[in-house]
Amino acid sequence: MIEHSDELVQLVGPDGEPVVSEANAPYRERAARYLLDGPEPDAAAERLRGLYRDMALVRRFDVEATSLQRQGELALFPPLLGQEAAQVGSGRALRSQDYVFPSYREHGVAWTRGMDLADVMPIFRGVEHGGWDPAAHNFHIYTLVIGSHALHATGYAMGVQRDGLVGTGDAARDMAVVAYFGDGATSQGDVSEALGFAAVNNAPVVFFCQNNQWAISVPTAKQSRVPLARRAWGFGMPGVRVDGNDVVASWAVADEALERARSGGGPTFVEAVTYRMGAHTTSDDPTRYRTSDEEESWGRRDPIARVRAYLEKYDAWDDAREAALLAEADELGEHVRTTVRAMDAPPASRLFEHVYATPQAQVAAERAAFEAYEAGEPVSSPFEGLLDSPATTGGNR
Template identity: 50%
Template sequence: MTRTQLLAADGTEVRSDENERHWAVADALDDETRLGMLREMVVTRALDTEAGNLQRQGKLGLWAPSLGQEGGQAGVGFAMRPQDTLFPSYREHLMARMRGVRFEQIIDIFRGSTHGGWNPAETQNCRLYSLVIGTHALHGTGYAMGIRFDEESGSGDVDRDEAVVICYGDGASSQGDASEGLVFANTYETPTLFMVQNNKWAISVPSSTQSRTSLATRASGFGLDAAEVDGNDVLASYAVARQMLDEARTKNRPQYLELDTYRMGAHTTSDDPTRYRTRDEEEAWRQRDPIERMRAHLRSRGATDAQIASVDEEARDAAAAVRGYTMTAGSPSSDEIFDFVFSEGNESLEEQKLALARFEASFGGDA
């Protein structure tokens, strides 16, 4: 399967007859939108880095970085339409922010100070993070089945029809739930895009061990339309995802997009990648950095140093704001564990709430 690339590692354009139809989509992007893609990547990386630092200082229990994977996330994020729904895993920080989730809400998950994360209804259709590997492949497919049954897709109108994006990595693709999601998506012809970030390592297991073929080739065996893209190329990720999403929404044809990328950081802050991969490998992928690639591309189109600097300044301000929030944030009442289980309370939950309150009170205010 051919991997689509529109920008080389140094930011120069790669044009050929083979990718002409993808360039037709990318060429429609104005410079302001392209700068916006860079802004989302740079700001998210700054926030991501700050979160990692906060974890090392004991302010977060854990952190899952997305360092190096911003290109594919930005591409698909910009390719989504307002009516679409996102089912993230736990590393889609950029995409969650694009769908209206505040980074502070993501921070609170890893602080252990929220009993869920956010109300999806108060975002632009962004569901909760799924920390259990692969389970949301079924949740998202089920949601897409509902869209299909409600006839909210398949009309041929890209501005009306809805689609669902389900995000997970190469490691999750080996889970049974992920395969079952593909089966149900194909069987019920759901308007779904499975966005799979092949970042080469499922913690310490390389993707070459997980699958003897590309993940996109595996997905095509389930009957899905599948494609492989340079996931560090934001323009290619955008162009291919835009076309696949519109195919999914208007024709109820489930799609599978493998983003060829690399996890530059650790799997989480509890992981030490130096135990299983080499510095030479990391350096080779550092030369393919999606942010530097986009910076070079924008400069070739006339972007000024002032425009680029303004993005970096915005990123620094955002990181400082998150640090300030995290250092002073409190914790919610344990009552919330019970208050948001059902729309209306019940006697059993009230008894449990009182039992926990008595237990906490037994510590004399130190709980």
Template identity: 60%
Template sequence: MQVTHQSEFGPDLAEVFGPSQQDGGPELVQLLTPEGERREHPEFAFDLDDEAIKGFYRDMVLTRRIDTEATALQRHGELGIWAQLLGQEAAQIGAGRALRPQDYVFPTYREHGVAYCRGVDPLNLLGLFRGVDHGAWNPNDNNFGLYTIVIGAQTLHATGYAMGIQRDGAVGTGDPDRDAAVIAHFGDGASSQGDVNEAFIFAASYNAPVVFFCQNNQWAISEPIERQTRIPLYQRALGFGFPGVRVDGNDVLATYAVTKAALQRARDGQGPTFVEAYTYRMGAHTTTDDPTRYRLSDDVEHWKLKDPIARVKAYLTRNGLADDAFFGAVEDEANELGHHLREGCKALPDPKPMDMFAHVYAEEPEELRIQREGFAAYLETFEESHA
């Protein structure tokens, strides 16, 4: 993996984001075309077999079902909000399956596919968006941090954690069961945040074993990517002194290969890498958003032809690697998952009002004690009125 070289761009944004860049540009790493044909790349290779590709297909179908069911639950008033990932399944599954157990993930609020790869029960994700808990999974059980709502803050957390494991001697030892890496997920909108750029500086200065994984879905809510940067995002890494690479984020094989290489580079003690997964948000930013107000339907239709699940299905079908029985079994499993999510979400218990005082301070200050006792007395008045 080599440091990218910045190109000379004119002042016109159309020259920066012309047709070639809108399709990923000539330096895009792609191993599986939208038509389902395999490609070779001189630097990145997919080293798994066809059974693994079938597994990736299953992962993406189930992840999409999680997203579909959660969106429907929100529409029915069962969730307060939901951050959709439709169209970004390959970026998340490829990155998630490239991890080793000892690696640590710092997500934003849309990494449902990565959470699935790390063994987080999707019901725990729904609980967060339902408002009945603050994220009910234990990050230490699967090395998957809690969702971060503050845009870009997790990149600083990831860099600090990476510096910590570096000082613990868990980097560059040559022991594959010990050497670890950290990955921070964020979107193209977050790349404009100061926290993200500060994380880049610290990671580069301390050679931290962290991969900055940006899912460039081309829209920061309603703000297009050309309003955020005058060069492709992956080329920003050069200014901070570490490698950047752009991968086809709708290609699960390429995403896996690039992320695996970046993580191994970090584990070997070679420092940070910026991975830009070039993809497209097919749905809304969240279920409170109406994307038809700011983007063209033609763009959506263009990207539907690059559907990450459809291209893997095309590869498996054209090469006789999977039949209707396989695809049917995956669909049956998705239906079972959907039922589990619908019924499980409605059965999630509401939190007890007093629980909000339980995890605020290690040692309760006097002011909080007074508030807690006052609130408890207030709740007792409701019990008395029903007595």
């Protein structure tokens, strides 16, 4: 029997103070590797500085990308501003063999998978629909239709089960699959179907929901009358709420869910409670639907400032480190800027490439007609010669 709780798991509070309670004790134990008041403070500080660096660099990327859109270099950009802890914390709990199905705002997870963040940009510059090789970092391309990929993740996890890569006890082999989506997606039928399929198959999948409070202009209260994590309970899987602005807690809750998946314990739903500090995309205008009071209130819970305060409280951060990190961030910004500006439109032949994996007559004929038009030559019969031999006679009737 699964015990359910609405309790928000939190290990480091908004002002950088450690949070100790009976309820979070198992997570404190799990996350000891990052806790500055834990058994290995020096090693923990070194590791936590790693998470801080991740979040700072991802934010620098985010700011750069938003600027590039303003400069006309990108058609659109969906900023992750404010969601760095949920993404970096959960992303750093992944192993290299785990497979991730992101939505379209998971730039922070992409970073933890080892992707060059410039590779995220072809989609938003309008030169590719995908932009990277999913197999290179076990990080699928972004899915733009809300919630569709929760089913792909579940099916992928069902494949992992059939491959015998669950519960073998070999840490280098056992796999988990993660689907990232937001609060709005939980209203989609595909997400409900994914939870159902995952539960009855005991599939090794983690549904990591970043509840950033706003689905464009619609607040979470208009998606659900109950905390989103409870959606999982009726399907028979754990639904855990975590402070998504607490990178250590996000890591701990994700680590627990991933371990359950890899070991054959089945799916978990995580609701990471966070806030989209920026606009939905660069085309959005949050002033039309939310107050500056609300934004300021969440601004005081900034996930990056929180880690900085926590490190400083334990004398684990200093100006020299901050300066070095800023320099590194500027370097990343420069790299992204230069790379994006060099991304050219693909050749027009791309219109017809990869529509099918096998030769297809309709595409071939239209491509021939297009190329002839471009060359200024008339085309009389684009289908001629496309099939290698005349029709066969039918089967026995």
